Each structure stands twice: as C-alpha cells, then as structure tokens.
Amino acid sequence: MTAVQLPELPFSLEPFGPEGQWAYADGVLTGSAGAKQDRFVPPGGDALEPATDAPRLLGAAPEGDFQLIARVTVDFAAAFDAGVLYLHVGERDWAKICLELSPERPTVCTVVTRGQSDDVNSAEVEGDSHWLRLSRTGGAFAFHASADGERWTFVRFFTLGTEEERPAARIGFLVQSPTGDGCAVSFDRIAFRPSAPADLRDGS
Numbered sequence: 356m357t358a359v360q361l362p363e364l365p366f367s368l369e370p371f372g373p374e375g376q377w378a379y380a381d382g383v384l385t386g387s388a389g390a391k392q393d394r395f396v397p398p399g400g401d402a403l404e405p406a407t408d409a410p411r412l413l414g415a416a417p418e419g420d421f422q423l424i425a426r427v428t429v430d431f432a433a434a435f436d437a438g439v440l441y442l443h444v445g446e447r448d449w450a451k452i453c454l455e456l457s458p459e460r461p462t463v464c465t466v467v468t469r470g471q472s473d474d475v476n477s478a479e480v481e482g483d484s485h486w487l488r489l490s491r492t493g494g495a496f497a498f499h500a501s502a503d504g505e506r507w508t509f510v511r512f513f514t515l516g517t518e519e520e521r522p523a524a525r526i527g528f529l530v531q532s533p534t535g536d537g538c539a540v541s542f543d544r545i546a547f548r549p550s551a552p553a554d555l556r557d558g559s
Contacts, residue, residue: 438541
C-alpha cells in the first residue's frame with residue numbers, strides 16, 4: 356500500500372516498518388503483523404539498542420489539539436498480540452495505547468518510549484474489541500479507553516519530544532505480535548476531532 360486517504364481523516368497515511376497488508380473497505384481498516392514483530396526498546400538495556408519494529412500506518416497530525424479515535428478488534432493468538440493507536444514524535448520518542456493480550460487476558464496497555472520504553476497495564480477488558488483514543492491537548496498528549504465509544508476512561512497524560520518536534524508528530528495505527536506467529540487487527544468507527552477532550556477525567 357502506498358499513501359492512502361481515509362475519508363474519516365483529514366490527512367493521508369503512509370506505511371512504515373515491515374509489510375502490514377493494510378487494506379481499507381467499508382469503513383474498516385485492517386492490518387497484520389508478522390511473527391515476532393513489535394515496536395519496543397527494552398528498559399534497562401543498552402541505550403543504543405535498536406528498536407524492534409512492527410507495521411505502522413501513519414500520517415502527519417494537523418496543528419493544534421485533536422482526538423484520534425477507533426474501535427480496535429484483535430484476532431488474539433499469542434501473548435502481547437495487539438492493535439494500537441500510535442504516536443511518533445522522534446526516532447526514539449513514540450507512544451502506544453494498545454488492546455493487548457497481556458499475557459492471558461485482553462488488556463488496555465500503554466508504552467511511552469523516550470530512548471527506552473516503559474510498559475504499563477491499565478485495565479482488563481471483556482472480549483476482543485475495545486475503543487481507544489489518542490489526544491493532543493496543548494503541549495501534551497492523553498490516552499483514553501472506552502467499552503462503548505461514549506464514556507471514556509482516563510489512562511495516561513504525558514508529554515513527548517521537544518517543543519520543536521511535537522508539532523510534527525505523526526499519528527495512526529500499528530499491529531504487533533511480539534511472541535507469536537502473527538496477528539490480524541481491524542480498526543473501525545475511526546474518527547478525528549480537531550479539539551481536545553473537554554476534561555480528561557470526567558468521562559467525556
């Protein structure tokens with residue numbers, strides 16, 4: 356897939372990393388990771404250790420506040436298989452909110468990488484689908500999750516990169532299968548809002 360324009364988004368998307376077999380039809384974006392593919396730099400390791408890589412489909416975020424929303428459905432097969440909303444600010448500065456099999460139950464997880472990655476489990480969820488949201492508010496970013504796409508649970512609030520790097524952030528989608536033989540993910544109900552949530556912690 357070359358650059359693609361989804362009707363729900365005001366920017367085009369380009370593939371990065373390994374081949375993701377990205378496809379879009381009838382409001383549903385699908386992608387797949389190959390065996391042992393992830394986007395992670397283990398904490399506590401060599402600071403120069405290269406990042407592992409996974410298929411990503413990313414576009415340049417418009418200026419100002421925004422929300423990127425999708426319902427994520429994962430064909431779970433192995434531990435840490437996940438569908439992800441992804442934020443890329445610099446070569447070693449990125450973040451993920453994931454619906455992940457972690458390691459036996461579907462879980463909302465986040466990773467923020469500043470040279471090396473951290474890894475945080477937030478809450479277990481029922482089933483193989485959940486809504487995820489990535490927002491920019493001022494000079495910071497926020498992650499939320501939702502069972503129904505209406506009431507949102509606050510997950511994480513953070514900054515990433517330098518003041519000069521943040522306006523050039525890329526946002527989009529990632530698929531990973533760190534321990535397995537591959538993973539297929541679909542993203543539907545995709546939406547973009549040119550504003551931040553009114554309140555990060557009131558469910559809106």
